[in-house]
Amino acid sequence: MLAEFLQFLFSGLTVGATYALAALGFTIVYNASNVINFAQGEFLMLGGMLAVFLLEIGLPSWVALPAAILLVAAIGVAVERLAIRPARDAEVVTLVIITLGVSLVLRGAIQMWRGTATHALPPFSGDTPIMVAGAALAPQSLWVIGVAAAAVALLWWFFERTRWGKAMVATASNRLAARLVGVRIEVVLMLSFALSAALGALGGIIVAPITLTSFDVGIMLGLKGFVAAVLGGLGSGVGAVAGGLLLGVLEAMAAGYVSSSYKDAVPFVVILLLFMFLPRGMFGAHAPERV
């Protein structure tokens, strides 16, 4: 009974940590630019797929995994420069279409290069489960939760303690005022895409040994990350992490206790219910709307 519950909780927190990283990616880009980047899920896919490739060509994992993250961050910067910046002044819907187009380009490119096969990344430290109160805990789950927690801590330090982090926070709260005190908005935008791409890649890499990866895993991961970000009240970092973890756990519980065929529907049911009862999200600020 308890063992079963713990088992679901572990697997929920594991996927939830991935959703949290994806949700943070959405949040960072949204705060810097007001754009919902529907290509965010593709960054997770790219991270996993590039890591698999770099390991295949014989790089040691301590080189391959960071290199994959850096490559995806570079792709993130390229996306901002080539697709988002030229359309900066367009309407929101137009920007949504552009990010959807970018996701097609990235997904299509990987499909051309690597085909439609599913790839596996080896677990970071073996696959002998650790038994906790009767529940089997895969070592990779600990890696996922640990690495995600470290990333969140590092991110917090970046936003609170460094000059560029503060510039990004300032831009999010008031773009014009930030510009007036000398923040270079262009750099903030670029940084936000690099950061969210790197976070996405990290999430995609750490979860790949558990869920496997292929050219099309980005669609669902991205959408669920978006749900998690909205669940936490779009724009809030704490909310994004909490939203991701909550979604992961709810999904695992629903799959375990109710029905696994509707597992993927859980986040969307949750968000619809939330909208009906708490339209500003769990952590959303109650900002008055400007007329």
Next chain:
Amino acid sequence: MRLGSRGVGLAMTGIGLAILPLLLPNAFWYDLATRAAINAVVVIGLNLLIGYAGQISLGHAGFVGIGAYASAVLTSRLGWPPIAAMAAGALATAFLALLVARPILRLRGHALAMATLGLGIILSMIFTNESQWTGGPDGIVVRPFSLLGLAIAGERQWYWLCAALLLVTLWAAGNLVDSPFGRAMRALHTAEPAAKAVGVDPAAVKASIFVLSAVGASLMGSLTAHYVGFVTPQVASFLTSVELLTMVVVGGMASLAGSVVGAAVLTVLPQLLTRFEGAETAAFGLVLVATMIAMPRGLVPTLRERLGR
């Protein structure tokens, strides 16, 4: 002036649709033209919601799916006449759209995108999972369409039926946009508080247009099911919703002509891209991004401006 230019546009579209068959070399192109016409009708409805009323929907394929599956399941498994099944699908869609409209349309911008996306995905999962009714991922066969004992068969008949429907939809949508309701709808897009102040009920207007566009999508879903003769969950997928939204934006928001152009271009484009074997997805994405950067307001409004009309 406005009515006049609409009349001219309608007449030109009518003439275009009438002479198009002379230019269609074979059944393959007839098929494309028919699909484009069906898409155009859905896209016009969606454009009323997105372009004119300013409300985004990322889940419209879900409504197309309700129509398609209502027709498929009710005619093939329960032996209903096609028109009754179609009506049942439309009714179910209207009911669902009305049920969710108020809470969802109270939301704005990205929240609305999220909610409609969620609704669409839940619907497509139901179609995939309830395989005892829907055939699951393998799909379900649909009986041919017939109306009052008259069967519609062959690519020509289907083309004329869909072309006529498109023309009627264009005419109706044009009238709607120019009606008092249409003005209320457009006012909401530009200045909701001002519209409220002059007595427009935002919730009611948004809900009406949401339900209308959903029912339109459902009806065309039913028709597509009969036309293709086969339905899979693909019809209701997120990617189909994205495709519909893309047609609206590429053609031009708040432009009825744009909806027709957007639907036609994006129905034909993937067919032209099949020669880049394996690269269709990436190529489609590239064309999409490039078009939106070059013409952020869409093909028709941008070209109209450049040609000085």
